[in-house]
Amino acid sequence: MKVVAAIDSFKGSATSAELNQAFFQQISSPELSLISVPIADGGEGTMAAIKAARGGHYQKVTTIDLLGRPLTTEYLVTKIAGVTTAVIESAKIIGLDLIVPSATTIQQASSYGLGLVLRQVITSGCQQIYLSLGGSGTSDGGLGLLAGLGAKINGQSLNKDNLLNDFRELDLTPIQSLLRQVKLTALVDVDNPYAGPKGFAPVFGPQKGGTATILQSQNQQAAQVLTVIKQQYQLDLNQLPGAGAAGGLGGALALIGAKLAPGFATISQLVQLPTICQDADLIITGEGRIDGQTDGGKVPLGVAELGQQLKIPVVAICGSRAEKIGRLEKLVLGVYCIQSGPVSLATAVDHQQTLMNVSQLGVSLLQTFYRKSLRTS
Structure with a gap:
């Protein structure tokens, strides 16, 4: 099974590469191919x-x-x-x-x-x-x-x-x-x-x-x-x-x-994301906050549209989300917040805390899809 992570940076918290790596950090299975693709939409990263x-x-x-x-x-x-x-x-x-x-x-x-x-x-x-x-x-x-x-x-x-x-x-x-x-x-x-x-x-x-x-x-x-x-x-x-x-x-x-x-769209082509995702079974994306502005060409929407085009399921993660998130809601299997409960803004954007939360969520989400073949390291 091939899983591609293309998560945008959480501004002020962690880079795209760090988040992709954290999502896969606790995963160890010979049946999973885990691919990290650092991504951006023309802003930070x-x-x-x-x-x-x-x-x-x-x-x-x-x-x-x-x-x-x-x-x-x-x-x-x-x-x-x-x-x-x-x-x-x-x-x-x-x-x-x-x-x-x-x-x-x-x-x-x-x-x-x-x-x-x-x-x-x-x-x-x-x-x-x-x-x-x-x-x-x-x-x-x-x-x-x-x-x-x-x-x-x-x-x-x-x-x-x-x-x-x-x-x-x-x-x-x-x-x-x-x-x-x-x-x-x-x-x-x-x-x-x-x-x-x-x-x-x-x-x-x-x-x-x-x-x-x-x-x-x-x-x-x-x-x-x-x-x-x-x-x-x-x-x-x-x-x-x-x-x-x-x-x-x-x-x-x-x-x-x-x-x-x-x-x-431009960065996606430059980093060859469509080609890398061609034979994937699942794509993980996300950004710091998913809300109505995500509809304006942000990474999660672009990845979700790519997944729809390739007929590959997409899951999005975020540091926080709004009630209304526009078209993304219909394009992904789900949007998951990394927080385990109410936290202060300082805690929410803390670098190490963010990576730990993403890592824990990664295990939970991939177990949902690949429970039989997944071992955590």
Whole structure:
């Protein structure tokens, strides 16, 4: 019997690889083939998942974070179809977890530092770049990223401020030759437009510290960006699903020629998950919290849809779950919480406790399916 574990990271608790390993840790049976596939949806863990499947090395890089503080981070360099490829996680540079969101930070936070990293990666000679957008803490329409690359905004270049606050004009001429050197793919897990009722400001701004007044102003400024881009570059970002991802980063990247691709579907192919699952008897997936947002392209939904396509049963695990979880409910055999009873948040996210709970649940679930052939180590 073949069992594949493709569990997304539990943010703040454990990585995908750790959770997969923990699920199988107490299992020992010659009749079970246990396969771990580290996975992600374009947010935290994207580099680790691709490195586990493709190899490569991490390259250190210096930049600034979303509030302009010095930052040393890293990106992955690997080979995909023989092409030197870089994988960058936006959240490592401009992540929401790097700040305490407030009405002040949402107006200050800029994607400029991500633009600096992207420029360094392009000039390093990488021919292809995957940029994961999940988990960002910025809401600047991606204008900071463009400035970090070298574009002129409001007649200036190299501006670290949140340029959405006072946007008037944009000139991409200084970076056109730079962009011709590389193929860019932005990994998104939402399909929101750039501006309007479902744009980045009203939908994602509240979790980044925005008040009603601030978000209304940002949405108006985003509409101004739309107008300028339509007039100058004949591109309507509001007709492009995913342009509102990561505080408008999706739109900014599309403007400079990036392909916006669904995070899970792209990473799933890169790590060859469909091929690995082809002859499986059971697939285990999950994420830290399963709720209505899981429907928006998160790992458990993607794995469940793959299982349905391959006619393989899927079971999901989580640290917590909402009462209503959308389509996932009908696609999996069950959704199981790893907690054995009421616990504090601190206990729930504790690294060792999480792995122990996952390990215990792994034994219980696999005994349900393979009681006759299962021994625990």
